[in-house]
Amino acid sequence: MNRPHPQAAEIDALLHAGHTNAAIASALGVGKDKAAARRTLLGLPGYYARRTDPTCRHGHPWPQHLRISPKGKQYCAACRSERKATRRRPREVDxxxxxxxxxxxPPAHLPAREREAAVLRLTDLGESARMIAVRVRCTPRTVARIRARRRAGTRLVDAA
Ligand SMILES: [Zn+2]
Incomplete structure (x- = not known):
């Protein structure tokens, strides 16, 4: 039989405290597979709560927050909306x-979305692609690409 992992006691303590294999791995500097092996040995369930549990892993009551994805995977709707709320929003156009x-x-570095906005504004003013390219300091080909993206409805930023 293999001898136990040198940090088995620490891994077990974190497992019993309810941490994920990945969290334990990064906290202790061990492999995720080591934490998973200890979990199996201890007979502890995986990170995700079971569908029949009264709450999700983070305490949201189930089944009212329990959802099943089209692929048949379970998830907690409350956890998902919390994650969405903390997601970073795209920066505003300068x-x-x-x-x-x-x-x-133009500034020394003109980011793509600002360049797109400038090209489209000059286009709307009736400027030629070559004139726009000189003003915005890009190539006429870039102007053509940006115009094509607007026709295709695939602008980098939604039209204001
Ligand atoms: Zn939840």
């Missing part, structure tokens, strides 16, 4: 950078 590019004085 309107000053756009205005500078439209005026022919």
């Amino acid at each position: 309107t000053i950078a756009v205005a500078r590019a439209v005026a022919g004085d």
Whole structure:
């Protein structure tokens, strides 16, 4: 029989406290498979709560928050909406950078979304692709690509 992992006691303590294999692995600097092996040895269930449990792993009451995905996987709707709420939102378009590019004085680095906004604004003013390319400091091909993206409805930023 294999001898136990040198950090078995620490792994077991975290397992009993309800941590995931991945969390234990990163906290102790051991492999996830080591934590998984200890979990099996101890007979502890996996991280996810069972469908018949009264709550999810984070205490949201089931079954009112229990959902089954189209692929048949269970998830907690309350946990999911909490994750969504903390998700980072895309940054706002830098309107000053756009205005500078439209005026022919773009900043040294003009990000793609600001470039798109400037190109489309100049397009709407009736400027030619070549004129726009000079002002925004890109190639006429880039202007054509940005215009095509708008026609296709695949702009980087939703139209204002
Ligand atoms: Zn939950």
